[in-house]
Amino acid sequence: MIRVSLSVLIFIYLAVFLAVVFTLWIGLEWSRQRRERRAVRHRIRCVLCAFEFEDPSEDPLPRCPRCGSLNERERFRML
Numbered sequence: 524m525i526r527v528s529l530s531v532l533i534f535i536y537l538a539v540f541l542a543v544v545f546t547l548w549i550g551l552e553w554s555r556q557r558r559e560r561r562a563v564r565h566r567i568r569c570v571l572c573a574f575e576f577e578d579p580s581e582d583p584l585p586r587c588p589r590c591g592s593l594n595e596r597e598r599f600r601m602l
C-alpha cells in the first residue's frame with residue numbers, strides 16, 4: 524500500500540478539484556461563445572438605417588428589407 528501524508532493527500536485532492544473546475548469552465552465558455560457566434564452568423568445591420576435583419580442566403584450583397592439599400596456582408600459585432 525502506498526503511504527501518503529495527509530498534507531500531500533489534501534494537495535492532490537485540491538489540485539484534481541481545481542483541474543476539473545478549470546476544465547469545465549473553459550469547456551462551457553468555449554461552447555457558449557460558439558453558440559453566440561452561430562446565433563449572429565446571418566445577422567446583418569444595415570449601414571443606412573441601422574435595421575438588423577437575418578439573411579441566411581449566401582448573397583454577397585443582401586438587400587435591407589426596410590430601406591432597400593445593399594449591404595456588405597461583414598461579421599456582426601455584439602457590444
Ligand SMILES: [Zn+2]
Nearest residue numbers: 569572587590
Ligand atoms: Zn436599411
